[in-house]
Amino acid sequence: MKLGIAGGVLAVLAVIAAIVGYSSLFTVYQTRLALVVRLGQPVKIVTEPGLNFKLPLIDSVIYVDKRILDLENAAAEVIASDQKRLVVDAFARYRINNALLFYQSVGTVDAANSRLSTLLNAALRRVLGEATLTHVVRDDRSALMARVREQVDREAAAFGITVVDVRIRRADLPAENSQAVFERMKSERKREATEFRAQGSQRAQEIRARADRDITVIIADAQSKGDTMRGEGEAERNRIFAEAFGKDPDFFAFYRSMQAYESGLRHSDTRMVLKPDSDFFRYFADPAGRPREDAKK
Amino acid sequence: MPWSNQGGGPWGSGGSKGPWGQGPQSSGPTPPDLEELLRRSQDKLKSVLPGGNLGGRGVLLIVVAALLVWGFSGFFKVEPDELGAVLRFGKYTRDAQPGLNYHLPYPIETVLTPKVTRVNRIDIGMRLIEDPRRTSQQIRDIPEESLMLTGDENIVDIDVSVFWQVKVGGAKDYLFNIQNPEGTVKAVAESAMREVVGRSDIQPILTGARQSIETSVHELMQKVLDTYQAGVQVTQVQMQKVDPPAQVIESFREVQAARADLVRLQNEAETYANQKVPEAKGQASKILQDAEAYKSQTVAEATGQASRFGKVYEEYKKAPQVTRQRIYLETMERVFGGTDKIILDSGSSTQGGNNSGVVPILPLNEMVRRPATGGTQ
Numbered sequence: 001m002k003l004g005i006a007g008g009v010l011a012v013l014a015v016i017a018a019i020v021g022y023s024s025l026f027t028v029y030q031t032r033l034a035l036v037v038r039l040g041q042p043v044k045i046v047t048e049p050g051l052n053f054k055l056p057l058i059d060s061v062i063y064v065d066k067r068i069l070d071l072e073n074a075a076a077e078v079i080a081s082d083q084k085r086l087v088v089d090a091f092a093r094y095r096i097n098n099a100l101l102f103y104q105s106v107g108t109v110d111a112a113n114s115r116l117s118t119l120l121n122a123a124l125r126r127v128l129g130e131a132t133l134t135h136v137v138r139d140d141r142s143a144l145m146a147r148v149r150e151q152v153d154r155e156a157a158a159f160g161i162t163v164v165d166v167r168i169r170r171a172d173l174p175a176e177n178s179q180a181v182f183e184r185m186k187s188e189r190k191r192e193a194t195e196f197r198a199q200g201s202q203r204a205q206e207i208r209a210r211a212d213r214d215i216t217v218i219i220a221d222a223q224s225k226g227d228t229m230r231g232e233g234e235a236e237r238n239r240i241f242a243e244a245f246g247k248d249p250d251f252f253a254f255y256r257s258m259q260a261y262e263s264g265l266r267h268s269d270t271r272m273v274l275k276p277d278s279d280f281f282r283y284f285a286d287p288a289g290r291p292r293e294d295a296k297k
Numbered sequence: 298m299p300w301s302n303q304g305g306g307p308w309g310s311g312g313s314k315g316p317w318g319q320g321p322q323s324s325g326p327t328p329p330d331l332e333e334l335l336r337r338s339q340d341k342l343k344s345v346l347p348g349g350n351l352g353g354r355g356v357l358l359i360v361v362a363a364l365l366v367w368g369f370s371g372f373f374k375v376e377p378d379e380l381g382a383v384l385r386f387g388k389y390t391r392d393a394q395p396g397l398n399y400h401l402p403y404p405i406e407t408v409l410t411p412k413v414t415r416v417n418r419i420d421i422g423m424r425l426i427e428d429p430r431r432t433s434q435q436i437r438d439i440p441e442e443s444l445m446l447t448g449d450e451n452i453v454d455i456d457v458s459v460f461w462q463v464k465v466g467g468a469k470d471y472l473f474n475i476q477n478p479e480g481t482v483k484a485v486a487e488s489a490m491r492e493v494v495g496r497s498d499i500q501p502i503l504t505g506a507r508q509s510i511e512t513s514v515h516e517l518m519q520k521v522l523d524t525y526q527a528g529v530q531v532t533q534v535q536m537q538k539v540d541p542p543a544q545v546i547e548s549f550r551e552v553q554a555a556r557a558d559l560v561r562l563q564n565e566a567e568t569y570a571n572q573k574v575p576e577a578k579g580q581a582s583k584i585l586q587d588a589e590a591y592k593s594q595t596v597a598e599a600t601g602q603a604s605r606f607g608k609v610y611e612e613y614k615k616a617p618q619v620t621r622q623r624i625y626l627e628t629m630e631r632v633f634g635g636t637d638k639i640i641l642d643s644g645s646s647t648q649g650g651n652n653s654g655v656v657p658i659l660p661l662n663e664m665v666r667r668p669a670t671g672g673t674q
Contacts, residue, residue: 027404029387030473049388068475068525072484091484093525137495138448164525167488171495172446181452182544189548193555200559204566211570215577222581226588233592237599244603251613254621255606258628265632273639280629281640 023056028063033099035062045099064099068164069109071116077174078125084133085177089170090145092120092152098160105159116156120166123151136171144168371402379410380468389469409472413463416532419483421490422456423537444542445491451499456538459486459518461531470528478527482518486534489517499541503549507536 027050028034034046038059046052047066054061075089094116096102106112127147128136136144145166153163173181245252265272274281374397375381381393385406393400393408400406422443426435436456443454461482463471471478493513497506515534522529541549613620 027387030384030389032387049384049386051386065476067473068481068527070477070480072480091488093481133450134448137446137450141492141495165521167485167521168491169484169488170445170491172444173452178444178452181450182542185451185541185545186548189545189552193548193552196552196555196559197562200555200562203559204562207563207566207570211566211573214570214574218574218577218581219584222584226584229585229588229592230595233595236592236596240596240599240603244606247607248610248613251610251617251621252606255609255624258624261632262628265636272633272636273641275641280626280633 020056024053026052026054026061028052031065031067033064033066033096035064035099035103036060037062042100042103062103064096064102065109066096066099068093068095069112071113071120073117073120075170076121076124078128080128080133080136081130082132082134085174086128086133086136087170087172087174088124088128088136088168090120090124090148090166090168092116092149092166093164094156095162095164096160097162101158101160103160112159112161115159116152116161116163119152119155120148123148123155123166127151136168141168141171367402369402371400371406373398373400373408373410375410376412378412378414380413380463382409382411382468382472383407384409389473392468411463411468411472413468413471416460416462417479417482419459419461419479419486420456420537421459421483421487422454440542442487443538445494447494447499447502448496449498452542453494453499453502454538454540454542455490455494455502455536457486457490457514458533458535458537459483459531460533460535461529464528464530467528467530470526472528475525475527478529481525481527482522482529482531485518485521486514489514489521493517503539503541507539511536 026034028046028048030049032049034052035042036044036046036054036059038055043059071092071094073090073092075087078086078088080086094112096112102112106115127144131140131144135141145168149163149166152166156163172178245256373381373393375393375395377395379395381398382389383391383393383398383400383406385401386404387407390406393410398408400408422439424437424439426437438456440454443456444452445455447453459482475481493510494502497510502510511534515531518531518534522531540546
């Protein structure tokens with residue numbers, strides 16, 4: 001029993017020693033800072049990770065995250081300087097750089113988030129409110145984001161916080177404005193389509209007109225050449241005739257007259273009233289065939 | 298106190314968003330609660346000591362066994378796609394390569410094994426839904442993410458996938474420098490995408506600028522993530538879909554159709570031209586040929602006639618009087634042979650002429666009319 005009692009005491013002492021030992025040690029993890037508070041009074045800040053000592057029971061340790069922390073802001077409506085409304089959804093990344101100040105002013109990350117969120121919204125309204133929508137969307141986005149960051153950073157310094165970055169995740173038009181944009185896009189496309197069709201029929205007409213013109217010119221050209229050629233033919237004929245008939249115009253007149261009589265008077269619809277004293281009938285009454293005086297007349 | 302509940306594990310409550318805080322991949326052995334351990338050992342002591350049956354040797358045996366078990370708990374495995382980071386009392390001390398490794402047992406050392414070689418994918422504007430019934434994946438569109446405002450105040454619908462992994466040598470940053478790497482990558486991706494799209498007009502985005510947008514987003518994301526020292530490498534930015542919004546896509550198709558109409562109208566006109574112009578050329582050629590033929594014919598005829606006359610003339614020259622008479626008579630013969638004739642004798646030739654005063658009545662009208670009617674008989 002004696003041994004038992006001694007053993008019991010020993011065991012109790014060992015347990016107490018273990019508890020005291022355990023409570024005088026604390027570990028600081030790689031991602032954290034530790035703030036040692038002695039009876040409500042901050043005594044030191046441990047920045048190096050590892051095993052550390054404190055007074056048991058009297059000191060308590062407060063851990064503060066030293067990583068880059070998230071701040072996801074809910075979408076907020078902002079009115080740009082040209083009175084256009086924008087739904088802006090921004091986020092920030094921040095770091096606690098003064099654990100003591102942080103602990104004293106806001107205490108927890110959740111509380112810090114809600115404070116920062118307020119600051120961020122105010123800064124967004126302020127900065128974006130001075131810019132036009134075009135600047136926010138197209139021209140100056142990164143510069144505006146940098147200005148928001150600066151402003152939030154300045155104000156958040158009071159909480160022991162450094163704002164690493166502020167970025168606009170989305171900057172979109174509100175739903176009802178989007179509808180208007182859609183309508184405008186539609187009408188623009190419609191205009192474009194109409195323009196294309198008009199261009200198409202214009203070009204088609206041009207092509208047809210040119211073709212028609214070409215056709216007219218081609219035919220006229222051909223006709224002109226053809227007429228010239230016919231003229232040449234006729235001229236040639238005249239030349240040939242002149243050359244041939246010019247040898248004896250008198251005979252030609254006679255010969256050609258004969259031909260003309262034959263082709264002109266040949267048909268049966270010709271009816272002649274003749275006097276028998278014409279030269280043809282020279283021998284009609286007189287086999288001697290002297291030409292009559294009357295006929296000669 | 299608000300942080301009094303942080304005593305559970307080293308990253309207990311704060312780590313729910315952390316890379317090792319959740320899910321089945323959480324690395325390292327879950328440490329048993331210390332107080333629980335203490336209480337258990339006290340119970341053991343109590344149960345052993347009063348009996349005292351086992352004696353000092355027994356106690357020693359138990360202690361040695363416990364020490365052995367404790368010591369062996371330091372073995373851990375690092376998978377091929379992982380990298381081990383060993384922490385001694387919370388301080389990062391060394392890396393552990395894939396394979397079997399040892400760290401001093403808890404609570405002295407712990408280990409984290411992030412998957413450093415795995416390429417992670419983040420989708421913006423859509424989610425892939427695994428359908429267990431089919432092997433295919435379905436895509437669910439998320440318009441509030443995918444609709445973006447362009448520089449000329451149009452709206453465009455873009456889905457994009459970002460692939461990223463832990464940077465080589467950046468595991469420490471990835472683990473210890475940033476609270477929520479995955480969420481940060483996504484937020485930065487969205488922000489970069491909109492910033493780049495916001496700088497451009499809608500037309501180049503829809504048509505050709507895909508490649509350059511991907512490059513710009515990639516560069517911008519990497520730059521931002523590097524300023525966070527997030528230990529993240531963006532490996533690829535892939536635009537999955539670039540369309541006009543569903544509300545107006547019909548109008549864009551209409552423009553395409555109009556463009557096609559333009560080409561069609563043009564082609565039709567060209568078809569017309571290509572048909573009609575050669576036809577006209579053919580016609581022109583016919584006109585020319587006809588003229589040529591006429592010319593040749595005319596010349597040939599003239600030559601023929603001239604030559605005929607020439608022949609006749611040659612004969613005529615030999616005996617002009619006779620030939621002339623002959624031709625005259627022959628012609629008259631042929632002429633009179635085919636016609637109706639009325640021969641009026643002018644009376645006695647001695648009385649001289651037709652001045653006798655007697656004029657015979659000829660019903661010329663009837664005579665002319667007769668052959669006309671007779672012609673039809």
